[in-house]
Amino acid sequence: AQTVTQSQPEMSVQEAETVTLSCTYDTSESDYYLFWYKQPPSRQMILVIRQEAYKQQNATENRFSVNFQKAAKSFSLKISDSQLGDAAMYFCAYRGGDTDKLIFGTGTRLQVFP
């Protein structure tokens, strides 16, 4: 069965600094998708970034970028120039190309200090 692991329950960063959130996953599928979702206090789940497993190039979205290491099954999120509005729970997620299940890690709570 596929699993997603986020080993950092909490992280903190100073405003304008860079922070990296870690995620590892386990799967036997060759085709899949990986995501980072943000959940602010409003509890709305917001897609931050998406990575297709067949793409070697790391995805970027403005200040957000990923480091996708397929062989190591690692998918970390880097937030550059952190802003107060980045404070939230961040969830790593996996969606199988065959099973279509969308499963989540346990989340990392990010605090941003002025």
Place this chain on the structure above:
Amino acid sequence: DAGVIQSPRHEVTEMGQEVTLRCKPISGHDYLFWYRQTMMRGLELLIYFNNNVPIDDSGMPEDRFSAKMPNASFSTLKIQPSEPRDSAVYFCASSPGGWYRTEAFFGQGTRLTVV
């Protein structure tokens, strides 16, 4: 499109009562997912549908939980009888199918409190 719509936003019920949570997915989306979020267990996938057919319900905790999708625009998650340990936020999400079956779009969630 208005996005995924869930109702009610909040529900408080007494132990033993039946609870029904509702979800309207985004029009044209083929997949619908139900999740439960708690502090202890995070976001658990309960069940998901493809074209109104349940594909995997292995995450449904027990027989007290049931989910239906009678048509492409409506799904329900029912708990009968409810117990205090069912207190959680329940999310519904939908996604397109085919080549576009990538990320899911989430509703605002229903916060369920069983007293």
